Amino acid sequence: MxxxxxxxxxxxxxxxxxxxxxxxxxxxxxxxxxxxxxxxxxxxxxxxxxxxxxxxxxxxxxxxxxxxxxxxxxxxxxxxxxxxxxxxxxxxxxxxxxxxxxxxxxxxxxxxxxxxxxxxxxxxxxxxxxxxxxxxxxxxxxxxxxxxxxxxxxxxxxxxxxxxxxxxxxxxxxxxxxxxxxxxWSQAPFELQQAYLRRLLKHYHQVVRGSKQEQKPLLERAISDYQAQLDLLSA
The missing domain is CATH 3.40.50.150 (Vaccinia Virus protein VP39)
Incomplete structure:
Protein backbone atom coordinates (compact mmCIF):
# COMPACT_ATOMS: atom_id res chain seq x y z
CA MET A 1 0.00 0.00 0.00
CA TRP A 185 10.74 28.13 8.98
CA SER A 186 13.31 27.90 6.21
CA GLN A 187 11.89 24.66 4.77
CA ALA A 188 8.20 24.72 4.00
CA PRO A 189 6.52 27.09 1.51
CA PHE A 190 5.92 30.56 2.96
CA GLU A 191 2.13 30.29 2.70
CA LEU A 192 2.14 26.95 4.51
CA GLN A 193 4.23 28.37 7.34
CA GLN A 194 1.90 31.30 7.84
CA ALA A 195 -1.24 29.15 7.76
CA TYR A 196 0.28 26.72 10.26
CA LEU A 197 1.26 29.52 12.66
CA ARG A 198 -2.22 31.07 12.47
CA ARG A 199 -3.85 27.72 13.28
CA LEU A 200 -1.48 27.22 16.21
CA LEU A 201 -2.20 30.69 17.57
CA LYS A 202 -5.96 30.18 17.30
CA HIS A 203 -5.65 26.86 19.11
CA TYR A 204 -3.49 28.15 21.96
CA HIS A 205 -5.66 31.25 22.48
CA GLN A 206 -8.63 28.90 22.92
CA VAL A 207 -6.75 26.49 25.17
CA VAL A 208 -5.24 29.10 27.49
CA ARG A 209 -8.70 30.47 28.42
CA GLY A 210 -9.80 27.17 29.90
CA SER A 211 -6.47 26.00 31.26
CA LYS A 212 -5.44 25.53 34.88
CA GLN A 213 -3.37 28.29 36.45
CA GLU A 214 -0.21 26.20 36.53
CA GLN A 215 -0.50 25.52 32.80
CA LYS A 216 -0.90 29.14 31.73
CA PRO A 217 2.78 30.25 31.73
CA LEU A 218 3.79 27.61 29.16
CA LEU A 219 0.72 28.26 27.00
CA GLU A 220 1.24 32.01 27.10
CA ARG A 221 4.88 31.53 26.16
CA ALA A 222 3.76 29.40 23.20
CA ILE A 223 1.45 32.20 22.04
CA SER A 224 4.24 34.76 22.36
CA ASP A 225 6.77 32.61 20.48
CA TYR A 226 4.42 31.68 17.65
CA GLN A 227 3.21 35.27 17.28
CA ALA A 228 6.79 36.51 17.08
CA GLN A 229 7.57 34.00 14.33
CA LEU A 230 4.44 34.97 12.40
CA ASP A 231 5.35 38.65 12.69
CA LEU A 232 8.85 37.83 11.40
CA LEU A 233 7.49 35.96 8.39
CA SER A 234 5.01 38.73 7.65
CA ALA A 235 7.56 41.55 7.86
Missing part, protein backbone atom coordinates in the same frame (compact mmCIF):
# COMPACT_ATOMS: atom_id res chain seq x y z
CA UNK A 2 1.27 3.46 -0.86
CA UNK A 3 2.56 5.47 2.08
CA UNK A 4 0.98 8.77 3.05
CA UNK A 5 3.02 11.97 2.81
CA UNK A 6 3.64 11.86 6.55
CA UNK A 7 4.86 8.26 6.60
CA UNK A 8 6.94 8.80 3.46
CA UNK A 9 8.79 11.67 5.13
CA UNK A 10 9.34 9.61 8.27
CA UNK A 11 10.74 6.78 6.16
CA UNK A 12 13.10 9.20 4.42
CA UNK A 13 14.37 10.48 7.76
CA UNK A 14 15.67 7.00 8.63
CA UNK A 15 18.91 7.46 6.76
CA UNK A 16 21.17 5.10 8.69
CA UNK A 17 21.22 1.43 9.72
CA UNK A 18 20.11 0.35 13.19
CA UNK A 19 20.38 -3.00 14.92
CA UNK A 20 16.81 -2.51 16.15
CA UNK A 21 14.01 -0.17 15.06
CA UNK A 22 10.86 -0.02 17.17
CA UNK A 23 7.77 1.14 15.25
CA UNK A 24 5.53 2.06 18.18
CA UNK A 25 1.79 2.72 17.98
CA UNK A 26 2.33 1.08 14.60
CA UNK A 27 -1.37 0.62 13.77
CA UNK A 28 -1.41 -1.33 10.49
CA UNK A 29 2.38 -1.47 10.18
CA UNK A 30 2.74 0.46 6.92
CA UNK A 31 5.80 2.44 7.98
CA UNK A 32 7.51 -0.58 9.49
CA UNK A 33 6.88 -2.64 6.35
CA UNK A 34 8.39 0.13 4.23
CA UNK A 35 11.45 0.13 6.48
CA UNK A 36 11.70 -3.64 6.13
CA UNK A 37 11.85 -3.17 2.37
CA UNK A 38 14.44 -0.44 2.86
CA UNK A 39 16.59 -2.85 4.93
CA UNK A 40 17.67 -0.28 7.49
CA UNK A 41 17.38 -2.51 10.57
CA UNK A 42 18.70 -5.81 11.79
CA UNK A 43 15.30 -6.37 13.36
CA UNK A 44 12.14 -4.29 12.92
CA UNK A 45 9.85 -4.39 15.95
CA UNK A 46 6.14 -3.64 15.50
CA UNK A 47 4.54 -2.46 18.76
CA UNK A 48 0.90 -1.68 19.53
CA UNK A 49 -1.48 -2.46 22.37
CA UNK A 50 -4.52 -3.47 20.27
CA UNK A 51 -4.65 -7.30 19.96
CA UNK A 52 -6.85 -7.45 16.85
CA UNK A 53 -4.63 -5.10 14.87
CA UNK A 54 -1.49 -6.96 15.87
CA UNK A 55 -2.94 -10.36 14.98
CA UNK A 56 -3.84 -9.11 11.52
CA UNK A 57 -0.42 -7.52 11.12
CA UNK A 58 1.30 -10.73 12.18
CA UNK A 59 -0.48 -12.60 9.40
CA UNK A 60 0.47 -10.03 6.77
CA UNK A 61 4.11 -10.01 7.84
CA UNK A 62 4.25 -13.83 7.72
CA UNK A 63 2.87 -13.67 4.18
CA UNK A 64 4.99 -10.89 2.73
CA UNK A 65 8.15 -11.08 4.87
CA UNK A 66 8.57 -14.76 5.80
CA UNK A 67 11.26 -15.28 8.41
CA UNK A 68 14.14 -17.62 7.62
CA UNK A 69 17.71 -18.31 8.70
CA UNK A 70 19.22 -15.90 6.16
CA UNK A 71 20.32 -12.95 8.28
CA UNK A 72 20.39 -10.75 5.18
CA UNK A 73 16.61 -11.11 4.78
CA UNK A 74 14.24 -8.78 6.66
CA UNK A 75 13.80 -9.77 10.29
CA UNK A 76 10.84 -8.66 12.38
CA UNK A 77 8.98 -9.20 15.64
CA UNK A 78 5.47 -8.26 16.74
CA UNK A 79 4.85 -7.04 20.30
CA UNK A 80 1.30 -6.52 21.57
CA UNK A 81 2.07 -4.41 24.62
CA UNK A 82 2.17 -1.02 26.29
CA UNK A 83 4.80 1.12 24.55
CA UNK A 84 6.16 2.29 27.92
CA UNK A 85 7.23 -1.30 28.60
CA UNK A 86 9.41 -1.97 25.56
CA UNK A 87 11.56 -5.07 26.29
CA UNK A 88 14.85 -3.27 25.64
CA UNK A 89 16.64 -5.55 28.09
CA UNK A 90 15.90 -8.52 25.81
CA UNK A 91 17.58 -6.82 22.84
CA UNK A 92 20.89 -5.34 23.97
CA UNK A 93 22.88 -3.46 21.37
CA UNK A 94 26.23 -1.69 21.35
CA UNK A 95 24.92 0.68 18.68
CA UNK A 96 21.94 3.06 18.88
CA UNK A 97 18.41 1.77 18.51
CA UNK A 98 15.65 3.86 16.92
CA UNK A 99 12.19 4.27 18.44
CA UNK A 100 9.48 5.69 16.17
CA UNK A 101 6.34 7.19 17.75
CA UNK A 102 3.83 8.74 15.36
CA UNK A 103 0.14 9.51 15.32
CA UNK A 104 -0.50 10.34 18.99
CA UNK A 105 -0.67 13.64 20.86
CA UNK A 106 2.34 15.56 22.07
CA UNK A 107 1.62 14.99 25.76
CA UNK A 108 1.33 11.23 25.34
CA UNK A 109 4.38 11.20 23.08
CA UNK A 110 6.33 12.94 25.83
CA UNK A 111 5.21 10.38 28.41
CA UNK A 112 6.25 7.50 26.15
CA UNK A 113 9.65 9.03 25.36
CA UNK A 114 10.28 9.72 29.04
CA UNK A 115 9.51 6.13 30.06
CA UNK A 116 11.57 4.59 27.25
CA UNK A 117 14.54 6.90 27.82
CA UNK A 118 14.52 6.13 31.56
CA UNK A 119 14.59 2.41 30.80
CA UNK A 120 17.39 2.86 28.26
CA UNK A 121 19.43 4.93 30.73
CA UNK A 122 19.05 2.25 33.40
CA UNK A 123 20.25 -0.39 30.93
CA UNK A 124 23.04 1.77 29.55
CA UNK A 125 21.55 1.61 26.06
CA UNK A 126 21.64 4.33 23.41
CA UNK A 127 18.20 5.27 22.07
CA UNK A 128 17.17 7.71 19.36
CA UNK A 129 13.61 8.88 18.71
CA UNK A 130 11.76 9.74 15.51
CA UNK A 131 8.54 11.52 16.46
CA UNK A 132 5.48 12.87 14.69
CA UNK A 133 2.88 14.10 17.21
CA UNK A 134 -0.55 15.10 15.96
CA UNK A 135 -0.72 18.17 18.22
CA UNK A 136 0.81 19.92 21.27
CA UNK A 137 4.29 19.96 19.75
CA UNK A 138 5.27 23.00 21.82
CA UNK A 139 4.72 21.12 25.08
CA UNK A 140 6.55 18.11 23.66
CA UNK A 141 9.57 20.16 22.64
CA UNK A 142 9.72 21.65 26.12
CA UNK A 143 9.74 18.20 27.68
CA UNK A 144 12.31 16.76 25.28
CA UNK A 145 14.65 19.65 25.99
CA UNK A 146 14.24 19.12 29.74
CA UNK A 147 15.27 15.47 29.20
CA UNK A 148 18.61 16.64 27.73
CA UNK A 149 17.73 15.30 24.29
CA UNK A 150 19.08 17.20 21.28
CA UNK A 151 17.99 17.73 17.71
CA UNK A 152 19.24 15.56 14.87
CA UNK A 153 16.69 16.69 12.27
CA UNK A 154 13.27 18.34 12.04
CA UNK A 155 10.81 18.92 9.23
CA UNK A 156 7.48 20.64 8.68
CA UNK A 157 5.22 18.81 6.23
CA UNK A 158 1.63 19.07 5.06
CA UNK A 159 -0.85 16.24 4.52
CA UNK A 160 -4.56 16.62 3.82
CA UNK A 161 -4.44 20.35 4.61
CA UNK A 162 -2.90 19.65 8.02
CA UNK A 163 0.68 20.35 9.13
CA UNK A 164 2.92 18.01 11.07
CA UNK A 165 6.27 18.52 12.75
CA UNK A 166 8.67 15.59 12.39
CA UNK A 167 11.43 15.39 15.00
CA UNK A 168 14.51 13.17 15.12
CA UNK A 169 16.04 13.60 18.57
CA UNK A 170 18.81 11.90 20.51
CA UNK A 171 21.48 12.55 23.09
CA UNK A 172 23.95 12.59 20.19
CA UNK A 173 22.17 15.49 18.49
CA UNK A 174 24.36 18.54 17.96
CA UNK A 175 21.65 21.22 18.15
CA UNK A 176 19.34 22.15 21.03
CA UNK A 177 15.62 21.48 20.67
CA UNK A 178 14.06 24.91 20.44
CA UNK A 179 10.54 25.84 21.46
CA UNK A 180 9.13 26.32 17.96
CA UNK A 181 11.76 24.63 15.81
CA UNK A 182 14.00 27.33 14.36
CA UNK A 183 14.96 25.45 11.20
CA UNK A 184 11.35 24.64 10.28
Missing amino acids: KLSQRLSHLQAMVDGHYAHIWDCCCDHGLLGAALLNKRVAGTLHFVDIVPGIMQTLQGKLERFFPLNQDVSSPQWRVHCMDVTKLPLADFPSETPQLVIIAGVGGELTGELVSAIQACADALGQNIEFLLCPVHHTYQLRDRLSAMALNLVDERLISENKRCYELLHVARRGERPITAIGDSL
Whole structure:
Protein backbone atom coordinates (compact mmCIF):
# COMPACT_ATOMS: atom_id res chain seq x y z
CA MET A 1 0.00 0.00 0.00
CA LYS A 2 1.27 3.46 -0.86
CA LEU A 3 2.56 5.47 2.08
CA SER A 4 0.98 8.77 3.05
CA GLN A 5 3.02 11.97 2.81
CA ARG A 6 3.64 11.86 6.55
CA LEU A 7 4.86 8.26 6.60
CA SER A 8 6.94 8.80 3.46
CA HIS A 9 8.79 11.67 5.13
CA LEU A 10 9.34 9.61 8.27
CA GLN A 11 10.74 6.78 6.16
CA ALA A 12 13.10 9.20 4.42
CA MET A 13 14.37 10.48 7.76
CA VAL A 14 15.67 7.00 8.63
CA ASP A 15 18.91 7.46 6.76
CA GLY A 16 21.17 5.10 8.69
CA HIS A 17 21.22 1.43 9.72
CA TYR A 18 20.11 0.35 13.19
CA ALA A 19 20.38 -3.00 14.92
CA HIS A 20 16.81 -2.51 16.15
CA ILE A 21 14.01 -0.17 15.06
CA TRP A 22 10.86 -0.02 17.17
CA ASP A 23 7.77 1.14 15.25
CA CYS A 24 5.53 2.06 18.18
CA CYS A 25 1.79 2.72 17.98
CA CYS A 26 2.33 1.08 14.60
CA ASP A 27 -1.37 0.62 13.77
CA HIS A 28 -1.41 -1.33 10.49
CA GLY A 29 2.38 -1.47 10.18
CA LEU A 30 2.74 0.46 6.92
CA LEU A 31 5.80 2.44 7.98
CA GLY A 32 7.51 -0.58 9.49
CA ALA A 33 6.88 -2.64 6.35
CA ALA A 34 8.39 0.13 4.23
CA LEU A 35 11.45 0.13 6.48
CA LEU A 36 11.70 -3.64 6.13
CA ASN A 37 11.85 -3.17 2.37
CA LYS A 38 14.44 -0.44 2.86
CA ARG A 39 16.59 -2.85 4.93
CA VAL A 40 17.67 -0.28 7.49
CA ALA A 41 17.38 -2.51 10.57
CA GLY A 42 18.70 -5.81 11.79
CA THR A 43 15.30 -6.37 13.36
CA LEU A 44 12.14 -4.29 12.92
CA HIS A 45 9.85 -4.39 15.95
CA PHE A 46 6.14 -3.64 15.50
CA VAL A 47 4.54 -2.46 18.76
CA ASP A 48 0.90 -1.68 19.53
CA ILE A 49 -1.48 -2.46 22.37
CA VAL A 50 -4.52 -3.47 20.27
CA PRO A 51 -4.65 -7.30 19.96
CA GLY A 52 -6.85 -7.45 16.85
CA ILE A 53 -4.63 -5.10 14.87
CA MET A 54 -1.49 -6.96 15.87
CA GLN A 55 -2.94 -10.36 14.98
CA THR A 56 -3.84 -9.11 11.52
CA LEU A 57 -0.42 -7.52 11.12
CA GLN A 58 1.30 -10.73 12.18
CA GLY A 59 -0.48 -12.60 9.40
CA LYS A 60 0.47 -10.03 6.77
CA LEU A 61 4.11 -10.01 7.84
CA GLU A 62 4.25 -13.83 7.72
CA ARG A 63 2.87 -13.67 4.18
CA PHE A 64 4.99 -10.89 2.73
CA PHE A 65 8.15 -11.08 4.87
CA PRO A 66 8.57 -14.76 5.80
CA LEU A 67 11.26 -15.28 8.41
CA ASN A 68 14.14 -17.62 7.62
CA GLN A 69 17.71 -18.31 8.70
CA ASP A 70 19.22 -15.90 6.16
CA VAL A 71 20.32 -12.95 8.28
CA SER A 72 20.39 -10.75 5.18
CA SER A 73 16.61 -11.11 4.78
CA PRO A 74 14.24 -8.78 6.66
CA GLN A 75 13.80 -9.77 10.29
CA TRP A 76 10.84 -8.66 12.38
CA ARG A 77 8.98 -9.20 15.64
CA VAL A 78 5.47 -8.26 16.74
CA HIS A 79 4.85 -7.04 20.30
CA CYS A 80 1.30 -6.52 21.57
CA MET A 81 2.07 -4.41 24.62
CA ASP A 82 2.17 -1.02 26.29
CA VAL A 83 4.80 1.12 24.55
CA THR A 84 6.16 2.29 27.92
CA LYS A 85 7.23 -1.30 28.60
CA LEU A 86 9.41 -1.97 25.56
CA PRO A 87 11.56 -5.07 26.29
CA LEU A 88 14.85 -3.27 25.64
CA ALA A 89 16.64 -5.55 28.09
CA ASP A 90 15.90 -8.52 25.81
CA PHE A 91 17.58 -6.82 22.84
CA PRO A 92 20.89 -5.34 23.97
CA SER A 93 22.88 -3.46 21.37
CA GLU A 94 26.23 -1.69 21.35
CA THR A 95 24.92 0.68 18.68
CA PRO A 96 21.94 3.06 18.88
CA GLN A 97 18.41 1.77 18.51
CA LEU A 98 15.65 3.86 16.92
CA VAL A 99 12.19 4.27 18.44
CA ILE A 100 9.48 5.69 16.17
CA ILE A 101 6.34 7.19 17.75
CA ALA A 102 3.83 8.74 15.36
CA GLY A 103 0.14 9.51 15.32
CA VAL A 104 -0.50 10.34 18.99
CA GLY A 105 -0.67 13.64 20.86
CA GLY A 106 2.34 15.56 22.07
CA GLU A 107 1.62 14.99 25.76
CA LEU A 108 1.33 11.23 25.34
CA THR A 109 4.38 11.20 23.08
CA GLY A 110 6.33 12.94 25.83
CA GLU A 111 5.21 10.38 28.41
CA LEU A 112 6.25 7.50 26.15
CA VAL A 113 9.65 9.03 25.36
CA SER A 114 10.28 9.72 29.04
CA ALA A 115 9.51 6.13 30.06
CA ILE A 116 11.57 4.59 27.25
CA GLN A 117 14.54 6.90 27.82
CA ALA A 118 14.52 6.13 31.56
CA CYS A 119 14.59 2.41 30.80
CA ALA A 120 17.39 2.86 28.26
CA ASP A 121 19.43 4.93 30.73
CA ALA A 122 19.05 2.25 33.40
CA LEU A 123 20.25 -0.39 30.93
CA GLY A 124 23.04 1.77 29.55
CA GLN A 125 21.55 1.61 26.06
CA ASN A 126 21.64 4.33 23.41
CA ILE A 127 18.20 5.27 22.07
CA GLU A 128 17.17 7.71 19.36
CA PHE A 129 13.61 8.88 18.71
CA LEU A 130 11.76 9.74 15.51
CA LEU A 131 8.54 11.52 16.46
CA CYS A 132 5.48 12.87 14.69
CA PRO A 133 2.88 14.10 17.21
CA VAL A 134 -0.55 15.10 15.96
CA HIS A 135 -0.72 18.17 18.22
CA HIS A 136 0.81 19.92 21.27
CA THR A 137 4.29 19.96 19.75
CA TYR A 138 5.27 23.00 21.82
CA GLN A 139 4.72 21.12 25.08
CA LEU A 140 6.55 18.11 23.66
CA ARG A 141 9.57 20.16 22.64
CA ASP A 142 9.72 21.65 26.12
CA ARG A 143 9.74 18.20 27.68
CA LEU A 144 12.31 16.76 25.28
CA SER A 145 14.65 19.65 25.99
CA ALA A 146 14.24 19.12 29.74
CA MET A 147 15.27 15.47 29.20
CA ALA A 148 18.61 16.64 27.73
CA LEU A 149 17.73 15.30 24.29
CA ASN A 150 19.08 17.20 21.28
CA LEU A 151 17.99 17.73 17.71
CA VAL A 152 19.24 15.56 14.87
CA ASP A 153 16.69 16.69 12.27
CA GLU A 154 13.27 18.34 12.04
CA ARG A 155 10.81 18.92 9.23
CA LEU A 156 7.48 20.64 8.68
CA ILE A 157 5.22 18.81 6.23
CA SER A 158 1.63 19.07 5.06
CA GLU A 159 -0.85 16.24 4.52
CA ASN A 160 -4.56 16.62 3.82
CA LYS A 161 -4.44 20.35 4.61
CA ARG A 162 -2.90 19.65 8.02
CA CYS A 163 0.68 20.35 9.13
CA TYR A 164 2.92 18.01 11.07
CA GLU A 165 6.27 18.52 12.75
CA LEU A 166 8.67 15.59 12.39
CA LEU A 167 11.43 15.39 15.00
CA HIS A 168 14.51 13.17 15.12
CA VAL A 169 16.04 13.60 18.57
CA ALA A 170 18.81 11.90 20.51
CA ARG A 171 21.48 12.55 23.09
CA ARG A 172 23.95 12.59 20.19
CA GLY A 173 22.17 15.49 18.49
CA GLU A 174 24.36 18.54 17.96
CA ARG A 175 21.65 21.22 18.15
CA PRO A 176 19.34 22.15 21.03
CA ILE A 177 15.62 21.48 20.67
CA THR A 178 14.06 24.91 20.44
CA ALA A 179 10.54 25.84 21.46
CA ILE A 180 9.13 26.32 17.96
CA GLY A 181 11.76 24.63 15.81
CA ASP A 182 14.00 27.33 14.36
CA SER A 183 14.96 25.45 11.20
CA LEU A 184 11.35 24.64 10.28
CA TRP A 185 10.74 28.13 8.98
CA SER A 186 13.31 27.90 6.21
CA GLN A 187 11.89 24.66 4.77
CA ALA A 188 8.20 24.72 4.00
CA PRO A 189 6.52 27.09 1.51
CA PHE A 190 5.92 30.56 2.96
CA GLU A 191 2.13 30.29 2.70
CA LEU A 192 2.14 26.95 4.51
CA GLN A 193 4.23 28.37 7.34
CA GLN A 194 1.90 31.30 7.84
CA ALA A 195 -1.24 29.15 7.76
CA TYR A 196 0.28 26.72 10.26
CA LEU A 197 1.26 29.52 12.66
CA ARG A 198 -2.22 31.07 12.47
CA ARG A 199 -3.85 27.72 13.28
CA LEU A 200 -1.48 27.22 16.21
CA LEU A 201 -2.20 30.69 17.57
CA LYS A 202 -5.96 30.18 17.30
CA HIS A 203 -5.65 26.86 19.11
CA TYR A 204 -3.49 28.15 21.96
CA HIS A 205 -5.66 31.25 22.48
CA GLN A 206 -8.63 28.90 22.92
CA VAL A 207 -6.75 26.49 25.17
CA VAL A 208 -5.24 29.10 27.49
CA ARG A 209 -8.70 30.47 28.42
CA GLY A 210 -9.80 27.17 29.90
CA SER A 211 -6.47 26.00 31.26
CA LYS A 212 -5.44 25.53 34.88
CA GLN A 213 -3.37 28.29 36.45
CA GLU A 214 -0.21 26.20 36.53
CA GLN A 215 -0.50 25.52 32.80
CA LYS A 216 -0.90 29.14 31.73
CA PRO A 217 2.78 30.25 31.73
CA LEU A 218 3.79 27.61 29.16
CA LEU A 219 0.72 28.26 27.00
CA GLU A 220 1.24 32.01 27.10
CA ARG A 221 4.88 31.53 26.16
CA ALA A 222 3.76 29.40 23.20
CA ILE A 223 1.45 32.20 22.04
CA SER A 224 4.24 34.76 22.36
CA ASP A 225 6.77 32.61 20.48
CA TYR A 226 4.42 31.68 17.65
CA GLN A 227 3.21 35.27 17.28
CA ALA A 228 6.79 36.51 17.08
CA GLN A 229 7.57 34.00 14.33
CA LEU A 230 4.44 34.97 12.40
CA ASP A 231 5.35 38.65 12.69
CA LEU A 232 8.85 37.83 11.40
CA LEU A 233 7.49 35.96 8.39
CA SER A 234 5.01 38.73 7.65
CA ALA A 235 7.56 41.55 7.86
